[in-house]
Amino acid sequence: MADMRTNLAWFQLPNPILTASGCAASGKELDQFFDVSDLGAVVTKSIMLQPRSGRPTPRMAETPSGMLNSIGLQGPGIDAFIADDLAWLAKHGARTVVSIAGGHTDEYVELAHKLRGHSAVSMIEVNISCPNVESRGQVFACDAIASSRVIGAVRRAADPAVPVFAKLSPDVTDIVHIARACADAGADGFSLINTLLGMVIDTDTMAPALGGVTGGLSGPAIRPVAVRCVWQVRHAIPHLPILGMGGIRTGLDALQFILAGASAVSVGTTVFGDPTAPMRILRELEQALDERGFATLTEAVGRAHHSAAYRYMPAAAEASAG
Numbered sequence: 299m300a301d302m303r304t305n306l307a308w309f310q311l312p313n314p315i316l317t318a319s320g321c322a323a324s325g326k327e328l329d330q331f332f333d334v335s336d337l338g339a340v341v342t343k344s345i346m347l348q349p350r351s352g353r354p355t356p357r358m359a360e361t362p363s364g365m366l367n368s369i370g371l372q373g374p375g376i377d378a379f380i381a382d383d384l385a386w387l388a389k390h391g392a393r394t395v396v397s398i399a400g401g402h403t404d405e406y407v408e409l410a411h412k413l414r415g416h417s418a419v420s421m422i423e424v425n426i427s428c429p430n431v432e433s434r435g436q437v438f439a440c441d442a443i444a445s446s447r448v449i450g451a452v453r454r455a456a457d458p459a460v461p462v463f464a465k466l467s468p469d470v471t472d473i474v475h476i477a478r479a480c481a482d483a484g485a486d487g488f489s490l491i492n493t494l495l496g497m498v499i500d501t502d503t504m505a506p507a508l509g510g511v512t513g514g515l516s517g518p519a520i521r522p523v524a525v526r527c528v529w530q531v532r533h534a535i536p537h538l539p540i541l542g543m544g545g546i547r548t549g550l551d552a553l554q555f556i557l558a559g560a561s562a563v564s565v566g567t568t569v570f571g572d573p574t575a576p577m578r579i580l581r582e583l584e585q586a587l588d589e590r591g592f593a594t595l596t597e598a599v600g601r602a603h604h605s606a607a608y609r610y611m612p613a614a615a616e617a618s619a620g
């Protein structure tokens with residue numbers, strides 16, 4: 299069977315299957331289904347400085363091939379997270395990617411400081427799909443300057459031994475522009491992608507289905523968008539690793555992300571319906587690589603870019619949208 303070991307910058311993982319932030323809390327719930335230390339890593343729900351109760355209910359709506367959520371950044375705050383969740387993950391031998399979120403740059407910096415020196419933290423994922431309170435609520439990830447400020451500040455504040463990944467939003471005209479700004483600011487890699495902003499209207503009440511009005515669309519519906527983002531960022535910035543995600547349900551879905559240039563993938567929405575999915579996807583991916591003659595996972599990373607039959611030109615690809 300193929301060697302499934304991979305790296306996210308200098309973080310070494312035994313396999314490329316991670317959970318997605320917000321879709322498996324801090325991993326405790328998954329432990330009844332499989333050993334969380336068998337995952338490449340657990341990615342925790344984005345944590346903020348203070349405890350938060352999230353957005354108004356209802357906070358979930360179904361869509362034809364995905365889910366719309368407006369959970370918001372509900373959580374216990376960083377101190378309780380470190381004392382309880384991080385301690386639990388360390389005790390269970392889980393490699394841990396801590397996702398952090400804030401309303402202004404200083405908040406991200408304080409979070410990064412608080413995580414310094416905790417050996418259980420293998421990597422930091424910076425969720426910048428949050429409203430910037432200093433910029434009339436404009437989402438950091440939709441603005442290259444705001445994104446680079448946060449990523450640069452977190453990189454300087456975080457433990458130098460811990461890679462810092464920028465988690466980008468697909469809700470931008472040019473994701474490569476944002477990715478380049480984050481790379482220039484010192485990002486060690488990218489997590490691609492966060493949810494797409496969406497909305498459902500309940501035709502009985504004739505009102506928005508979600509209490510928060512808009513929400514994040516996830517699941518299979520967004521997979522082609524996610525694969526496209528991974529492809530574009532890999533093409534433009536091939537030296538930085540990518541953690542890919544968006545609608546992964548099977549090993550072949552995961553393989554698409556790997557071939558597009560992701561070194562590892564996160565499984566999110568699928569876990570709500572099938573908590574054992576990450577382990578199944580790992581087995582399926584292993585088999586798919588084997589069937590295609592790959593001795594190692596890393597040989598497959600970005601393989602679709604090598605196709606001699608196809609020359610990718612970003613401008614032409616965008617034009618073809620019409």
Ligand SMILES: Cc1cc2nc3c(=O)[nH]c(=O)nc-3n(C[C@H](O)[C@H](O)[C@H](O)COP(=O)(O)O)c2cc1C
Pocket residue numbers: 318319320321343344365367369371397425465491492493514515516517518520543544545546564565566567568
């Ligand atoms: C219920 C829910 C909560 C989420 N919470 C977070 C979060 O706290 N931080 C974050 O960066 N992404 C969050 N996400 C986004 C996921 O991590 C992931 O990027 C996205 O859902 C795409 O993957 P998927 O289609 O496999 O779910 C959340 C997604 C869902 C469905």
